[in-house]
Amino acid sequence: MRLIQNMCTIAEYPAAGSAAAADYCLRAAGRRLVKIAVLGASGVGKTALVVRFLTKRFIGDYERNAGNLYTRQVQIEGETLAIQVQDTPGIQVHENSLSCNEQLSRCIRWADAVVIVFSITDYKSYELIGQLHQQVQQLHLGTRLPVVVVANKADLLHIKQVDPQLGLQLAGVLGCSFYEVSVSENYNDVYNAFHVLCKEVSHKQPPSSTPEKRRTSLIPRPKSPNMQDLKRRFKQALSAKVRTVTSV
Numbered sequence: 001m002r003l004i005q006n007m008c009t010i011a012e013y014p015a016a017g018s019a020a021a022a023d024y025c026l027r028a029a030g031r032r033l034v035k036i037a038v039l040g041a042s043g044v045g046k047t048a049l050v051v052r053f054l055t056k057r058f059i060g061d062y063e064r065n066a067g068n069l070y071t072r073q074v075q076i077e078g079e080t081l082a083i084q085v086q087d088t089p090g091i092q093v094h095e096n097s098l099s100c101n102e103q104l105s106r107c108i109r110w111a112d113a114v115v116i117v118f119s120i121t122d123y124k125s126y127e128l129i130g131q132l133h134q135q136v137q138q139l140h141l142g143t144r145l146p147v148v149v150v151a152n153k154a155d156l157l158h159i160k161q162v163d164p165q166l167g168l169q170l171a172g173v174l175g176c177s178f179y180e181v182s183v184s185e186n187y188n189d190v191y192n193a194f195h196v197l198c199k200e201v202s203h204k205q206p207p208s209s210t211p212e213k214r215r216t217s218l219i220p221r222p223k224s225p226n227m228q229d230l231k232r233r234f235k236q237a238l239s240a241k242v243r244t245v246t247s248v
């Protein structure tokens with residue numbers, strides 16, 4: 001959708017180079033960077049969620065998502081953080097096994113935090129959560145990546161297939177935070193889900209150095225003059241002058 005593409009899109013499903021360049025720019029501006037991947041089955045409202053968070057607006061229809069990366073700044077506990085949000089293409093399930101392609105694995109590895117979305121109107125999307133969480137853990141062995149489980153489309157109670165309570169229980173078992181939201185009807189819950197994630201990541205990261213400090217460390221200090229060399233050159237200059245005077 002045009003609106004989405006005009007927003008602060010950095011790259012289409014970033015190749016390692018472009019994502020690294022974007023990271024570099026943000027970090028060079030002295031901002032701490034929080035990278036969030038949004039995962040879930042197709043049609044659960046991932047793009048709608050990301051766009052709602054970034055623009056506060058709900059837009060009904062989107063083209064099928066190819067995976068866009070967006071950036072913006074947020075205030076967390078008085079500090080301005082740069083955040084990047086990676087929207088991912090809907091995940092396909094084949095015979096109950098999750099096919100996690102290379103793009104998706106790269107995206108999970110890249111992330112500092114993950115939002116796993118399901119729709120209360122789609123039981124299969126709920127069943128995917130455990131598998132997605134497992135993928136995240138496998139790709140971040142030895143670290144506990146902050147994960148939020150989001151149950152979306154809370155406004156569609158009349159066609160609900162999953163009791164949001166189940167989502168809450170599962171999130172508890174997996175050790176994740178849980179938010180029940182209606183992207184179409186409520187901005188605050190969406191904001192809170194991302195906010196809590198940013199806070200968790202920022203608490204884990206070391207504080208950033210100021211841009212001023214960075215700049216000074218990048219510019220090499222001039223070498224102190226070599227006194228022996230200066231003396232030698234001075235003597236040479238003097239003797240040349242004497243020679244010129246004698247020859248006159």
Ligand SMILES: Nc1nc2c(ncn2[C@@H]2O[C@H](COP(=O)(O)OP(=O)(O)OP(=O)(O)O)[C@@H](O)[C@H]2O)c(=O)[nH]1
Binds near residue numbers: 043044063090185
């Ligand atoms: N009623 C209602 N509809 C929603 C809500 N969130 C998203 N939708 C609709 O659900 C449909 C799918 O939303 P998308 O954001 O495109 O879903 P996605 O997960 O990005 O889909 P893929 O690109 O296929 O992965 C769209 O028609 C949205 O308008 C919600 O909270 N309530």
